[in-house]
Amino acid sequence: MNFLEERIIKDGVVKPGNVLKVDxxxxxxxxxxxxxxxxxxxxxxxxGKPVTKVLTIExxxxxxxxxxxxxxxxxxxxxxxxxxxxxxxxxYTAEVESFTHKNKNTVVVSKRFLSADDHVLIIDDFLANGxxxxxxxxxxxxxxxxxxxxxxxxxKGFQIGGRIIRNLGYQLESLAIVESMDDTTGTICFRExx
Amino acid sequence: MNFLEERIIKDGVVKPGNVLKVDxxxxxxxxxxxxxxxxxxxxxxxxGKPVTKVLTIExxxxxxxxxxxxxxxxxxxxxxxxxxxxxxxxxYTAEVESFTHKNKNTVVVSKRFLSADDHVLIIDDFLANGxxxxxxxxxxxxxxxxxxxxxxxxxKGFQIGGRIIRNLGYQLESLAIVESMDDTTGTICFRExx
Numbered sequence: 001m002n003f004l005e006e007r008i009i010k011d012g013v014v015k016p017g018n019v020l021k022v023d024x025x026x027x028x029x030x031x032x033x034x035x036x037x038x039x040x041x042x043x044x045x046x047x048g049k050p051v052t053k054v055l056t057i058e059x060x061x062x063x064x065x066x067x068x069x070x071x072x073x074x075x076x077x078x079x080x081x082x083x084x085x086x087x088x089x090x091x092y093t094a095e096v097e098s099f100t101h102k103n104k105n106t107v108v109v110s111k112r113f114l115s116a117d118d119h120v121l122i123i124d125d126f127l128a129n130g131x132x133x134x135x136x137x138x139x140x141x142x143x144x145x146x147x148x149x150x151x152x153x154x155x156k157g158f159q160i161g162g163r164i165i166r167n168l169g170y171q172l173e174s175l176a177i178v179e180s181m182d183d184t185t186g187t188i189c190f191r192e193x194x
Numbered sequence: 195m196n197f198l199e200e201r202i203i204k205d206g207v208v209k210p211g212n213v214l215k216v217d218x219x220x221x222x223x224x225x226x227x228x229x230x231x232x233x234x235x236x237x238x239x240x241x242g243k244p245v246t247k248v249l250t251i252e253x254x255x256x257x258x259x260x261x262x263x264x265x266x267x268x269x270x271x272x273x274x275x276x277x278x279x280x281x282x283x284x285x286y287t288a289e290v291e292s293f294t295h296k297n298k299n300t301v302v303v304s305k306r307f308l309s310a311d312d313h314v315l316i317i318d319d320f321l322a323n324g325x326x327x328x329x330x331x332x333x334x335x336x337x338x339x340x341x342x343x344x345x346x347x348x349x350k351g352f353q354i355g356g357r358i359i360r361n362l363g364y365q366l367e368s369l370a371i372v373e374s375m376d377d378t379t380g381t382i383c384f385r386e387x388x
Contacts (some may be wrong), residue, residue, distance in 0.1 A: 023304065027306075028271065029307040030270040032263045033268065035260075036264070058253030059256060059272065060256075060272075064259050066224075066226065066229075066256075066260045069232070073225075076257065078222065078253065078254075080222065112218065113223040
């Protein structure tokens with residue numbers, strides 16, 4: 001097991017409905033040392049990629065993407081989930097359905113921050129059905145930019161998102177892939193990764 | 195002028211309605227080098243405070259709070275703007291009205307992440323009317339924890355928030371305090387700070 005899988009076993013909590021709570025260290029309270037370690041791991045897995053921007057989606061994605069952007073020495077851009085009065089009209093937009101929150105959002109990125117010259121590393125905390133990720137990918141493609149790779153903290157391997165993204169041919173790196181969870185025993189099984 | 199004021203003069207854009215757009219480097223696209231420099235500055239301004247947690251509010255606050263939490267070597271907790279199905283029922287809550295988005299949110303923090311033993315440094319990107327900050331303060335006090343200080347990137351000095359917070363006796367450190375803006379000329383005037 002890697003450092004994130006070990007931490008999930010130690011502090012993750014399985015809830016009914018295939019909900020994995022990692023809010024004590026990842027997406028409500030954040031262990032900055034762990035985040036920095038994840039940033040270095042993503043930097044290693046995408047080493048040599050000509051990354052010019054790291055793209056994530058608010059809110060918890062920002063904490064995962066921050067150390068990645070530092071390691072690559074590039075700006076972090078986060079997609080916003082609703083149109084703010086502070087955003088220009090000139091936006092890339094995508095419809096995203098949240099598995100967790102059971103709602104739909106329009107995610108937006110200002111056209112000033114993604115261009116055809118950009119090589120984008122997409123980072124997010126969770127991958128389940130992949131809707132959020134597909135929205136980010138479509139925004140990058142709307143910009144004519146290149147998706148250099150996709151880094152995810154926790155992938156739910158028993159849901160469809162990861163297979164879809166890999167079938168689309170993207171380099172998808174998930175630090176932990178949960179194959180199964182049991183909320184009655186609290187057991188969490190991870191996919192073996194080379 | 196300090197490094198943030200200089201950056202605001204260089205890349206900030208004044209819009210009608212006293213809107214200061216800093217989204218090219220602070221709250222949509224983030225310049226990680228600048229964020230890290232802000233983190234070190236906040237760490238210096240609150241040096242010697244026995245900080246055990248850094249508290250902010252999603253989304254853009256996370257990028258400001260991350261390097262601060264690293265400098266102090268403590269966890270980052272971010273308040274969420276709506277009740278997620280992944281959050282336990284056991285929450286500290288506060289009603290917050292957004293000046294920017296012209297809406298009301300209930301902000302929540304899980305009771306597992308703030309206790310009476312905590313010494314909290316509150317960090318956010320903007321201070322205008324102070325509603326968001328008052329919500330975070332009330333959440334810290336609900337926990338019986340101590341507010342050790344409040345760090346803000348950009349304060350709108352011509353709005354009431356900063357005066358209210360300082361009158362309440364808190365150490366409020368704003369890296370840039372905008373005294374006035376003119377969207378016709380693009381002029382931005384900062385308050386002199388010792």
